[in-house]
Amino acid sequence: MDTQPQRLTLxxxxxxxxxxxxxIGTRHLxxxxxxxxxxxxxxxxxxxxxxxxYSKNRVDDETLRLLEALAEECGLQARIDAMFAGAHIxxxxxxxxxHVALRAPLDSRLAIDGKxxxxxxxxxxxxxxxxxxxVRDGLWTGHTGRRxxxxxxxxxxxxxLGPLMAHEALRPYAHPELRVAYVSNVDGRDLASALAGLxxxxxxxIVCSKTFTTQETLANAHxxxxxxxxxxxxxxxxxxxxxxxxxxxxxVEGFGIDPGNMFGFWDWVGGRFSLTxxxxxxxxxxxxxxxxxxMLAGAHAMDEHFRSAPFRNNMPVVMALLGVWYAxxxxxxxxxxxxxxxxxRRFPAHLQQLDMESNGKRVDRLGRIIDxxxxxxxxxxxxxxxxxxxxxxxxxxxxxxxxxxxxxARSHARVGRHQDLLTANCFAQAEALAFGRTSGEVxxxxxxxxxxxxxxxxxxxxxxxxRAPLLTPDLLGRLVALYEHKVFVxxxxxxxxxxxxxxxxxxxxxAGRILAEIESGAGIESAHxxxxxxxxxxxxxxxxxx
Numbered sequence: 001m002d003t004q005p006q007r008l009t010l011x012x013x014x015x016x017x018x019x020x021x022x023x024i025g026t027r028h029l030x031x032x033x034x035x036x037x038x039x040x041x042x043x044x045x046x047x048x049x050x051x052x053x054y055s056k057n058r059v060d061d062e063t064l065r066l067l068e069a070l071a072e073e074c075g076l077q078a079r080i081d082a083m084f085a086g087a088h089i090x091x092x093x094x095x096x097x098x099h100v101a102l103r104a105p106l107d108s109r110l111a112i113d114g115k116x117x118x119x120x121x122x123x124x125x126x127x128x129x130x131x132x133x134x135v136r137d138g139l140w141t142g143h144t145g146r147r148x149x150x151x152x153x154x155x156x157x158x159x160x161l162g163p164l165m166a167h168e169a170l171r172p173y174a175h176p177e178l179r180v181a182y183v184s185n186v187d188g189r190d191l192a193s194a195l196a197g198l199x200x201x202x203x204x205x206i207v208c209s210k211t212f213t214t215q216e217t218l219a220n221a222h223x224x225x226x227x228x229x230x231x232x233x234x235x236x237x238x239x240x241x242x243x244x245x246x247x248x249x250x251x252v253e254g255f256g257i258d259p260g261n262m263f264g265f266w267d268w269v270g271g272r273f274s275l276t277x278x279x280x281x282x283x284x285x286x287x288x289x290x291x292x293x294x295m296l297a298g299a300h301a302m303d304e305h306f307r308s309a310p311f312r313n314n315m316p317v318v319m320a321l322l323g324v325w326y327a328x329x330x331x332x333x334x335x336x337x338x339x340x341x342x343x344x345r346r347f348p349a350h351l352q353q354l355d356m357e358s359n360g361k362r363v364d365r366l367g368r369i370i371d372x373x374x375x376x377x378x379x380x381x382x383x384x385x386x387x388x389x390x391x392x393x394x395x396x397x398x399x400x401x402x403x404x405x406x407x408x409a410r411s412h413a414r415v416g417r418h419q420d421l422l423t424a425n426c427f428a429q430a431e432a433l434a435f436g437r438t439s440g441e442v443x444x445x446x447x448x449x450x451x452x453x454x455x456x457x458x459x460x461x462x463x464x465x466x467r468a469p470l471l472t473p474d475l476l477g478r479l480v481a482l483y484e485h486k487v488f489v490x491x492x493x494x495x496x497x498x499x500x501x502x503x504x505x506x507x508x509x510x511a512g513r514i515l516a517e518i519e520s521g522a523g524i525e526s527a528h529x530x531x532x533x534x535x536x537x538x539x540x541x542x543x544x545x546x
Contacts, residue, residue, distance in 0.1 A: 008074070009371055013067075013073045016066050021329045025058075025329075029056060029462075033055075043057075047301070047305045047315050048298075048474075049469055052465070053464070054464050057322050064321070067321040067322075071321060071493060074492055074493050074495070076317070084307055085111075086101075086112035095268050097273070098110070098117065099273035099276065100303045101121055101268075102269065102299075105300070106118050124263060128263055131261070131285075132281070132292075135148050136285060143234060144232070146202055148202055149202040150180075151180045151203075151282055151285055152182070152194055152195075152204070152205050152206070152224070153183070153206045153208055154208060154217055154221050155207075155279070157184075159208035162350055163275060164184075166476060167182070168344075170295075170471075175285075178286060185216070188223070201232065205243075206244070206282050210271070212248035212252055213248070213251065215508070215511070221255065224242075225256070228241050238256035239261070242257045245264075247264050247266070247267070264278065265279065272357055287473065298475060298481070299478065302478045306485045315482060316482050316483075319464060320486040320488075320490045320493070322464070323376070324490055324493050327374065328373045328374075333376055333377055335355075335377070335378050337404045339380075340383040340408075340422050340426040350480075351378050352378045354484065355378045355483075356375055358499070359374055359375035359490055360375045361496040361497070363496070370495070375490070384422065384425050387429065395461070402461075403461075404463065405429070405464065406466045407422070407467055408469065408470055409468070411470075412470070430463045433463055434460070436461075439452050466479075514528075
């Protein structure tokens with residue numbers, strides 16, 4: 001496996017890309033499209049029902065050739081092979097990053113240290129399926145014998161963002177008599193809002209924490225347990241109203257959950273890559289095991305495409321290389337994702353964690369300080385709402401923001417001409433960003449001269465267009481896997497480990513110390529800087545005065 005001993009910025013392809021950028025960096029998309037009528041046809045990739053048009057990017061064939069050469073110099077194929085071989089590519093934690101095994105078929109030969117993992121994965125899937133069917137059919141009852149009508153997933157980070165996003169995306173497939181909700185924030189309003197109006201006798205909680213030590217998750221879980229027991233009065237009720245997704249049997253059992261209702265996963269499953277593991281139990285209960293397996297099949301189809309397709313026709317690789325081009329050579333600091341789909345409105349939030357927690361690193365795999373741009377700030381919102389929020393900046397702001405547009409030919413809600421209007425807006429925004437409107441075109445419309453600068457759009461702002469017929473479980477699986485692999489490829493190019501997240505540790509450590517000080521009220525004066533000490537003191541005064 002390539003340990004990337006050479007600095008990325010010293011590689012031949014990198015130097016060639018720098019020179020290439022100097023030559024074409026200011027070329028306009030208007031010129032490229034005018035000179036190449038076949039550009040849109042050539043710059044596209046299809047994987048099953050998912051289609052990518054990347055022709056509105058500031059690249060030509062030479063750019064793509066050089067980016068592909070960079071991927072080859074960085075040993076991308078070897079790293080892909082290593083991931084699918086179960087190698088310990090998460091070096092700082094000495095473990096594989098093997099989420100692809102979560103959606104592989106039972107006969108898959110994927111293995112870690114020579115041991116096939118598919119039998120264990122499918123055993124957990126079978127237990128999840130059996131449990132989900134019992135809840136959906138009313139066979140799993142609460143402590144008083146009443147059927148479950150409310151399911152609340154308690155988690156945070158990957159134990160919340162992925163399942164929540166997927167549940168919202170696939171709500172048209174959800175059980176009509178089950179309410180599934182998600183609680184993650186340690187702000188008490190989150191839990192209180194989720195519990196409002198619910199009957200504890202009809203409510204099931206899924207406590208989702210790999211180590212069963214996550215502070216926010218356990219705070220919410222304990223509060224939910226108190227709420228449940230205050231109404232049902234019997235500690236034995238916990239075993240009928242709480243199940244766990246965890247690997248920590250002792251912690252689960254100590255909480256009062258029957259270990260037989262603990263759904264495990266493995267240390268090779270990172271939180272932000274865990275949707276297709278037992279972390280997706282709440283989703284499986286909502287949409288049913290069959291639909292959940294359709295999502296797994298879609299993810300597996302994208303896995304196989306990523307594993308085998310040539311780089312130029314490999315959807316995750318193409319999207320990753322375009323992202324490297326903008327983040328590292330144009331030095332553009334952000335990337336916007338706009339799904340023209342109400343059901344995918346939580347997808348940008350899922351991608352924020354996936355991308356920024358994976359590749360928001362300042363050192364490479366060898367611990368060296370990185371001397372080039374890496375992960376962009378990922379943000380976004382559903383269209384058309386986004387057009388009335390931040391598209392002004394996208395069109396006329398001082399720094400271009402590459403965008404991904406995601407849309408569908410059909411909607412699960414057939415309302416008037418809404419889908420045509422939604423789609424027209426999606427296509428129009430991508431066209432306007434790419435080609436803009438010149439001052440001459442504005443003046444030719446008879447606009448007053450003083451208004452011309454304000455109505456001129458520079459264009460030349462790149463975007464990808466991802467399209468599919470309909471948002472289905474299979475399609476969602478493909479989208480999730482597409483972005484997972486895109487992030488992995490960029491990590492390989494930038495020479496970083498995409499599978500650890502040490503950057504979240506310091507804040508958690510300090511929060512634990514501050515919490516102890518707040519609860520005791522002692523030892524604050526010498527523990528912190530003047531600002532933090534004053535903040536703690538003011539908080540205590542305001543808290544205790546109410």
